Amino acid sequence: MTNGSIQHSSPITHHPSRVLYFPGCALKDQARAYEEATLAALAALGYEVQELPRWNCCGTVYALAQDDLMRHVGPVRNLIRAQEQGAKELLTLCAMCYNTLSRSALFVQNPENLRRLNAFMDEEEDYRGEVRVLHLVQLLGEIGRGRLEKAAKEGLSGLRVGAYYGCTLLRPQEVAVDHPEQPKILEEALAALGAEPVVFPERVECCGAYLTVTKPEAVRLRVSSILLSAAQAGAELLVTACPLCHFNLTERRPLGAPKLPVVYLGEALAWALGVKSMPEAVAKAVGVRG
Amino acid sequence: MVAELRVSRESLNAPFLQRVEELSGQNVFACYQCGKCSAGCLFAEHMDLLPNQVLRLLQLGDEGVLAARAPWVCAACLACSVRCPKGVDVARVMEALRQLALRRGLSPVEVKLDRPVPQIALVGAMRKVTP
Ligand code: SF4
Numbered sequence: 141m142t143n144g145s146i147q148h149s150s151p152i153t154h155h156p157s158r159v160l161y162f163p164g165c166a167l168k169d170q171a172r173a174y175e176e177a178t179l180a181a182l183a184a185l186g187y188e189v190q191e192l193p194r195w196n197c198c199g200t201v202y203a204l205a206q207d208d209l210m211r212h213v214g215p216v217r218n219l220i221r222a223q224e225q226g227a228k229e230l231l232t233l234c235a236m237c238y239n240t241l242s243r244s245a246l247f248v249q250n251p252e253n254l255r256r257l258n259a260f261m262d263e264e265e266d267y268r269g270e271v272r273v274l275h276l277v278q279l280l281g282e283i284g285r286g287r288l289e290k291a292a293k294e295g296l297s298g299l300r301v302g303a304y305y306g307c308t309l310l311r312p313q314e315v316a317v318d319h320p321e322q323p324k325i326l327e328e329a330l331a332a333l334g335a336e337p338v339v340f341p342e343r344v345e346c347c348g349a350y351l352t353v354t355k356p357e358a359v360r361l362r363v364s365s366i367l368l369s370a371a372q373a374g375a376e377l378l379v380t381a382c383p384l385c386h387f388n389l390t391e392r393r394p395l396g397a398p399k400l401p402v403v404y405l406g407e408a409l410a411w412a413l414g415v416k417s418m419p420e421a422v423a424k425a426v427g428v429r430g
Numbered sequence: 431m432v433a434e435l436r437v438s439r440e441s442l443n444a445p446f447l448q449r450v451e452e453l454s455g456q457n458v459f460a461c462y463q464c465g466k467c468s469a470g471c472l473f474a475e476h477m478d479l480l481p482n483q484v485l486r487l488l489q490l491g492d493e494g495v496l497a498a499r500a501p502w503v504c505a506a507c508l509a510c511s512v513r514c515p516k517g518v519d520v521a522r523v524m525e526a527l528r529q530l531a532l533r534r535g536l537s538p539v540e541v542k543l544d545r546p547v548p549q550i551a552l553v554g555a556m557r558k559v560t561p
């Protein structure tokens with residue numbers, strides 16, 4: 141697995157096309173701007189996006205214990221809802237949802253696990269194991285450089301943008317959207333959209349995730365280190381796909397840390413396509429290096 | 431005189447260790463103590479035992495690791511898991527230790543709700559550190 145563009149080249153999307161979309165809790169709450177911007181941008185790219193009916197929480201963190209069948213029920217129930225819609229793919233914007241849903245989808249690729257889980261849930265039809273969980277950045281990869289370049293206006297032109305991957309888009313390897321240590325899928329999308337991607341050392345390193353509840357001081361240290369790493373590499377703006385990373389990188393930012401704004405991938409996309417304009421606060425901050 | 435130390439799953443006969451291996455799905459004896467997991471762990475500085483030390487104590491069947499703070503500082507970032515040259519999913523071992531402790535009623539971490547945090551952070555934390 142070395143090349144993101146080769147790995148994700150299988151065409152799954154036909155145009156004009158319908159995409160079934162799983163929002164998750166954060167996209168309806170703290171990350172509403174991410175949802176709004178993405179939906180506007182995808183519409184401009186010719187997609188008809190339909191929200192998954194009766195979706196439920198994805199579980200937010202994947203259970204790592206072998207005997208924790210219960211924790212797969214929520215994610216798989218969402219996959220069943222997608223199956224009911226006749227969908228082959230389920231689009232996620234939140235990196236955490238992508239992670240839990242795609243790992244559960246992988247878990248039930250094992251016939252015995254699938255059988256046990258289906259036996260466990262009796263209110264739903266059986267899951268057949270055929271839904272592919274897709275993240276926005278993979279969809280952008282499939283749309284391809286050419287189409288993105290054609291659709292892009294001046295919104296991100298020349299801006300030095302750092303892509304912060306964090307953990308859940310890249311680990312574990314089985315669900316990674318690209319190479320877990322040397323990814324470039326986000327940078328490729330940003331470049332196609334007119335930005336100047338900035339690769340910085342800490343782009344794949346954890347921000348502290350839910351330790352923000354139990355150990356916020358550890359998260360502050362991480363956030364400071366990530367922001368410094370990005371600023372020193374010359375980034376003016378950070379892009380993330382994870383609402384928890386976004387929270388930590390903004391709300392757990394220590395005094396004196398570099399001030400670069402952190403925005404969602406969908407926001408950057410919408411600005412690049414000209415369907416939304418960059419908020420004044422971001423526009424003002426951009427160019428101000430930490 | 432050369433002292434020889436042989437440790438194996440069989441010679442230890444430690445039901446505790448067996449439980450950890452079952453719950454994590456990992457063979458702790460695969461670990462050859464290279465330390466790569468600890469070198470890359472961004473939270474090791476807050477831990478009382480480094481990830482590789484946790485593995486070593488498990489190889490010795492030491493139940494004391496259940497009282498360690500390390501698993502509760504682990505953010506389940508999986509950096510160690512993707513980097514281990516022996517394919518040990520260290521994050522799963524950490525989770526097994528949290529689960530075993532929780533199932534025995536030991537939970538050293540208090541989830542304080544006095545800070546505004548997003549729902550995903552709360553649900554994540556509750557799922558990792560509470561029964
Ligand atoms: S990286 Fe793997 S082999 Fe090396 S010390 Fe850690 S668990 Fe053991």
Ligand code: SF4
Nearest residue numbers: 471504505507508510
């Ligand atoms: S999963 Fe836990 S032990 Fe492993 S590198 Fe991340 S924080 Fe450290």
